[in-house]
Amino acid sequence: MQYSSDMKLVYVTENINAVFYSQVAELLNNIAEESHFKKIYLCIGVRDKESVETIINLNPKIELMSFKTYPMYPVLNSFIENELFNLFKSLGIDDNYIIHTRIEFLGALAYRSYFKLNSKKPNLFIDIRGSVIEEVKLYGKMKPLLKLFKLLGYKRKIQKVLNNTRYINTVSNELKVYIQKNYTIDPNCISVIPTIAGKNFYYSKGIREKLRISIGIEKNEILFVFSSGSSQAWQKEDELVDNLTGKGYKILMLTKKKYDNPNVISRFVPYSEVSSYLCAADIGIIIRNDDIVNNIASPIKFSEYLACGLPIISNRSVEMINTLIENTAFGSVITLSGLNQQIIDNLLQLDRENISKVGIENFGIQQVTDSYLSIYKKIEKDLK
Numbered sequence: 001m002q003y004s005s006d007m008k009l010v011y012v013t014e015n016i017n018a019v020f021y022s023q024v025a026e027l028l029n030n031i032a033e034e035s036h037f038k039k040i041y042l043c044i045g046v047r048d049k050e051s052v053e054t055i056i057n058l059n060p061k062i063e064l065m066s067f068k069t070y071p072m073y074p075v076l077n078s079f080i081e082n083e084l085f086n087l088f089k090s091l092g093i094d095d096n097y098i099i100h101t102r103i104e105f106l107g108a109l110a111y112r113s114y115f116k117l118n119s120k121k122p123n124l125f126i127d128i129r130g131s132v133i134e135e136v137k138l139y140g141k142m143k144p145l146l147k148l149f150k151l152l153g154y155k156r157k158i159q160k161v162l163n164n165t166r167y168i169n170t171v172s173n174e175l176k177v178y179i180q181k182n183y184t185i186d187p188n189c190i191s192v193i194p195t196i197a198g199k200n201f202y203y204s205k206g207i208r209e210k211l212r213i214s215i216g217i218e219k220n221e222i223l224f225v226f227s228s229g230s231s232q233a234w235q236k237e238d239e240l241v242d243n244l245t246g247k248g249y250k251i252l253m254l255t256k257k258k259y260d261n262p263n264v265i266s267r268f269v270p271y272s273e274v275s276s277y278l279c280a281a282d283i284g285i286i287i288r289n290d291d292i293v294n295n296i297a298s299p300i301k302f303s304e305y306l307a308c309g310l311p312i313i314s315n316r317s318v319e320m321i322n323t324l325i326e327n328t329a330f331g332s333v334i335t336l337s338g339l340n341q342q343i344i345d346n347l348l349q350l351d352r353e354n355i356s357k358v359g360i361e362n363f364g365i366q367q368v369t370d371s372y373l374s375i376y377k378k379i380e381k382d383l384k
Contacts, residue, residue: 002035003035003036003037003038004035004036005036005037005038005039005054005100005376005377005380006038006096006118007037007096007097007376007380008009008037008038008040008096008097008098008201009031009037009039009041009097009098009100009376010026010039010041010042010043010091010093010097010098010099010100011040011041011042011043011100011101011102011134012030012045012099012100012106012110013042013043013044013045013086013101013102013103013106014044014045014069014102014103014106015044015045015046015047015069015149016051016055018047019300020140021057021271022196022198022271022300022304023195023196023300024042024102025055025057025058025364026104026196026198026199027196027365027368027369027372028040028042028058028062028125029057029058029059029062030058030199030365030366031369031372031373032059032062032183032368033059034231034369034373036373036376037376039063040061040062040063040123041062041063041064041065041091041267042058042062042063042064043065043067043087044064044065044066044067044167045064045066045067045068045069045080045083045106046066046067046068047068047069047070049159051154052066052256053120055220057292059311060162065087065233067080067083067084067086067087067362068080069083071238072105072150072154073146073150073153074149074153074154075151075235075259076148077109077157077205077262078194080109080234080241081109081112081113082113082179084110084113085113085116085117088110088113088117089112089117091121093114093117093118093201094118095123095383097122097123097197098123098125098161098376098380099114099122099123099124099125100125100127101124101126101127101128102129103126103127103128103129103201104126104132104158104161104162105132105154105157105158107124107161107165108127108155108158108161109158110122110124111124111161111164111165116268117354119310121164123379123383124161124165124167124364125167125168125169125375125376125379126161126162126165126167126168126169127169127196128168128169128170128175128179129171130171130175130293130296130297131175131292131293131296132153132154133154133155133182133292134291134292135152135292136150136151136154138291138292138293139293156178157338158183159183162179162182162183163183163185165189166188166189166330166376166382167189167191167375167378167379168185168189169190169192169193169375170191170192171189171192171193171194171297171298171321172192172194172196172296172297172319172320173192173194173320174295174296174297174319174320175297175298176190176192177296177298178292178296190375191371191374191375193299193368193371194303194320194362194363195300195302195303195363196303196363196365196368197301197303197304197306197359197363197364197365198271198275198276198304199274199306199364199365199366200272201274201275201278201297201303201307201308201360201364201376202275202307202308202309202353202356202360203307203308203309203353203355203356204279204280207275207279207280208279208280209278211224211276211277211280212280215252215267215280216266217250217280220285221249221250222249222344222348223251223252223265223280223281223282223283224244224249224250224251224252224281224283224285224313225251225252225254225277225278225282225283225284225285225305225310226251226252226253226254226255226284226285226286226287227254227255227274227277227278227282227284227301227305228254228255228301228303230323234366236287236288236289237253237255239287240285240287240336241253241259241261241264243336243337243339244263244285244336245261245263245264245341247339248263248282249263250263250264250265251263251264251265251285252264252265252267252277252280252314252340253266253267254267254268254269254274254277255268256268269311273325274304275304275307275308277377278304278305278310279308279309281310281345282307282310282311282347282348283310283311283312283313283348284300284301284302284310284312284313285312285313285314285351286301286302286305286313286314286318286319286321287315287317288310288315288316288317289317289338290315290316290317291317294317294318295317295318295319296319297318297320298320299318301320302314302318302321303359304328304354304363305356305359306324306358306359306362306363307356307359307360307363307364308356308359309352309353309355309356309359310352311330311331311332311350311355311357312325312330312331313331313332313334313343313345313347314330314331314332315333315334315335315336316333320344321333324342324362328355329348329350330358331347332346332347333340357384
């Protein structure tokens with residue numbers, strides 16, 4: 001096998017969570033197919049090291065490794081750091097490695113671990129997925145003093161590592177602005193690559209018709225869909241169900257929660273099947289709290305909805321959704337109480353093949369992979 005680089009990639013992520021397959025495994029599998037890196041290591045921080053054995057459909061070119069992680073409080077940081085130190089030592093990590101961390105806190109600990117091992121800065125690329133600080137402030141369920149303790153320790157570490165890192169990614173322009181403002185970072189160090197719609201996410205009329213029959217949806221029935229791998233506090237699932245079913249509409253809820261309502265079809269399906277259900281639906285729904293956590297987000301389901309050709313109904317909580325709908329008219333930004341049949345009819349007239357094309361161009365796996373590869377290549381070029 002001929003590789004286009006002699007470099008090795010070490011991708012460090014925190015755990016096997018609801019977005020692992022859609023955002024981590026999907027990306028690394030596609031990077032592996034590009035045959036750029038001589039070796040790729042996926043390093044997962046887990047409480048139970050045996051849990052990594054459950055991972056399926058990982059490209060055989062990727063070597064899976066694990067390290068023990070702990071709750072992210074300052075008093076426990078040294079334990080995680082030590083785990084990473086030992087992992088890096090076992091790899092013999094040096095200048096021929098790029099370390100890509102999925103969140104900034106792991107970036108801070110990876111930086112310190114590498115520096116202890118080699119007495120110099122690592123080739124570190126930090127992927128920032130949202131504002132952890134704002135999320136803890138608004139949604140963290142802990143005593144106020146403990147929350148303050150956690151936030152102070154977190155921010156100090158993040159400020160230091162970001163000031164010493166030349167390669168940072170954020171998932172939205174709004175998050176980039178937030179990071180610049182709160183951490184005083186050179187904007188030239190920050191790229192913007194959104195969340196991924198995997199290779200199975202595209203619109204198929206054939207899949208749509210087949211699945212609608214299997215779940216009992218008539219040809220002319222309108223089916224809304226809400227999809228979420230986890231029930232986060234900012235996602236207004238119950239309000240959404242009550243509002244739509246109260247108006248007589250049917251909604252497909254691709255969530256873990258079950259609803260005892262004749263107008264709700266509840267499914268919690270494997271990641272590999274989600275795209276088929278999105279094709280079967282008519283309109284995708286994203287309703288979130290209007291706060292800083294959501295304002296700067298790049299919702300995964302938004303990327304996947306568009307790639308499957310779904311028109312979007314969203315409230316005004318996520319700025320990147322507002323911008324795309326304003327630029328393309330592929331949806332409607334409204335409150336649920338303002339939803340009416342005319343808005344729905346207008347959305348149903350949209351060309352789903354065209355929505356899918358634009359969605360894949362902006363959020364598709366190949367587009368995102370190419371963006372990450374361009375950053376890796378820049379790091380390699382800057383080493384010379």
